[in-house]
Amino acid sequence: MKLKFYIFLFLLSSSIFAQQKQVETSIDTTKNKIGAEFKLTLKTVVSSKSKVVFPKLKNIGPLEVIQSYPIDTVKKNDTYELIKKYGLTQFDSGKYTIPSIKILIDKKPFLTDSIRVEVANVKVDTLQQKMYDIKDITPVDNGIGDWWKYVLGLIIILGIGAFVYRFVKKRQQKKIEEEVYKTPIEKATSLLNNLEQKELVQKGEIKEYYSELTDIARNYIEEAIHIPAMESTTSELIQAIRTASTKKKMTLTPETVENLERVLRQADLVKFAKSKPLDFEITDDRNKIQKVILTLDNAIPTEVPAEEEDQLLNEAQKQKQIKLQLLKKRNKRIAIAAGTVLFLLIATTAFFIVTKGFTYVKDNLIGHPSKELLESEWVKSEYGSPGVVIETPKVLKRVDTQKVLPKETMALIKEMQLFTYGSMVGNFYVTVSTSKFKNPTDIDLAKALEGTLKVIEAQGGQNIIVKQEDFQTSAGIQGLKGYGTMTVFNPADKTSTKAYYELLLFKQDQGLQQIMILHEEGDTYANDITTRILNSVELRKASN
Structure with missing residues (x-):
């Protein structure tokens, strides 16, 4: 469209306006006062069988149509002269052009001539009308510098970051009803099978795969051996397993504990150091976890003295309580920080909306x-x-x-x-x-x-x-x-x-x-x- 737009050379050549002079255009005056009426007259001579259509207009160019007069018909021998008048006005002073109007004669378009007119101001009698001096320009108080843009930008980024963090966290922590299993080993075996069906490795989601794999092992250890495995580091968990195997008289080979530790440390490298194990290493780690879980389940004594079991359970609960308290304090700090950022964001935005207007804030935040x-x-x-x-x-x-x-x-x-x-x-x-x-x-x-x-x-x-x-x-x-x-x-x-x-x-x-x-x-x-x-x-x- 923009390439064709400037074919303006037509406007310099009479060929633009070259058409049969079928419509005559005239106006009663080319100069008038504001609000006064210009009478635009259009005349055409046609045969008795011709059909002429004059347009119904509310505006003709910059002038308003205040009256559309009925068509006058004058018979001349075998032809008819049709006269159409429009009453036009303008309420702003200046020089205007009444553009051409399209008239249809037997469905063929014909254009009228354009006419230049002038609208003059109404003169004011300065002898009768009291005059006043022009007021001085009132300076605008622009006490706010550009610093607020950077502060506001920082607050917005923090606010958006907090929002995204909470949103993603909630999405990752979807509430899924846990299937009830009879024993911890049955649950662990089922979850391992479900993990393989997700095909995370094939999708390239190695970090997610190792996270779920080690969580299955830690959950089993926590439920079966009563060790706070989910909140423990790798070193703490391995030490706790060695202690529990002694107290509970579990028969564990050094190879079983070493295999568990090797997989947990591999998972730590994947999650925190962005390590990328090879496919055969991933398969080997999965098999090691499954073998460790089965070995631990077989090593657990069928009966544990009540006194020792209570002591281990109490210790586990104590460690879990400490971890939960630390977690609550951390979450509280995060909530306070996010709330502060959100409050500052809302308060700052509201301040600028009140002082500068919504459009100003929108244009500077979103862009224009x-x-x-x-x-x-x-x-x-x-x-x-x-x-x-x-x-x-x-x-x-x-x-x-x-x-x-x-x-x-x-x-x-x-x-x-x-x-x-x-x-x-x-x-x-x-x-x-x-x-x-x-x-x-x-x-x-x-x-x-x-x-x-x-x-x-x-x-x-x-x-x-x-x-x-x-x-x-x-x-x-x-x-x-x-x-x-x-x-x-x-x-x-x-x-x-x-x-x-x-x-x-x-x-x-x-x-x-x-x-x-x-x-x-x-x-x-x-x-x-x-x-x-x-x-x-x-x-x-x-x-x-």
Whole structure:
């Protein structure tokens, strides 16, 4: 769409408007006061069998239709003269263009002529009306520096980190009803089989595999031998097993204990040192754990003296209580820290929402594409010939006009160059075009502006409202400025967006320079970008 948009050469050639003069256009006055009525009259002469359709409009360009008069019909021999009048008004002073209107005659479209009108302010009687001095500019108190951005960013990161930590932790600690097993060995054997069915090794989840494998062994030892295995380190657990085997008179070979210790230490390396065992090592470790569990189960005496069993159980419970207390204190500290971060996050966000507004906080936290453009490193470049020098957030890219313009149009051009950034359906769109013509051409900037708007309308611009005024660069070069709003239709997602545009047109000897900026209406950052771009415009003189 953006490549076709600037086929604006049609607006310089009478071929744009070349059609049969079927509709005459006139207006009662070209100058009026604010709120006064302009009467636009359209006349057409047709046969008695022709069907003419005049549009029903609420606005004609920038002017509001306050009255649509009935059609007057005058019979002349075998033809009929149809006269349609529209009452128009405007409540802002300035120079405006009433654009062409499409009239259907026997289903064929015919365009009326465009007319320039001027709306003047109502003069105020300063002798009767008391005048007041202009108030001084009230300075804005900007006592807050940029430091808060870094503090707020840090708080947000901590808050998000705490939230993600708790969320992931909860997901990992899903509540699963544990199947009830008759004996610890039955439970351990079943869990080992389930572990293999998960295929964690095949998925590359080695850390998760070793974690579950050692947890199965530790759970069995804790339930069968009554040792606090889950809270113990590898060294503590091995020492506790040796002690329990002596007290409970368990017959354990040194190889069994060494195999358990070897697998536990291998698991520690995988979990904390990111070690990656080979496939045969993983299989060997799994077999060792299964063999250790079976050996321990066979070594446990069928009967244990009650006094010794109670002593071991009490010791295990005591160790478990100590571990639980430490765990509760740690969780409490984490909860306090997370709560503090969350409180600071909410309080800081609420403070800036109250003082700066929700939109300001959203744009600075989440980001805004136009704000990022405004705050980026701008580039000052010269485009085309005769050259246009402007400052933009991004470098404009050259478009091959040979692929865009038809051959009959290119035949009129000596040289043309087109540069763009963005697109009409994007958040910000800038184009710069320059051209030189082979033959002497009397360029009417008002007609050029009107033609450009017709091209925009053909490319998806709808309900275009236009105002125009004279424009002068900082070097004193005169041009024409057109500006207003339109609705841009996006064919990709079938949506429409209200947009604001500004067009600058300059003519030199056999040359035309044109700049267009378009962005979403109400985007304050884009407004600042537009102002900065227009203030930077410099023009080079055309050379033959």
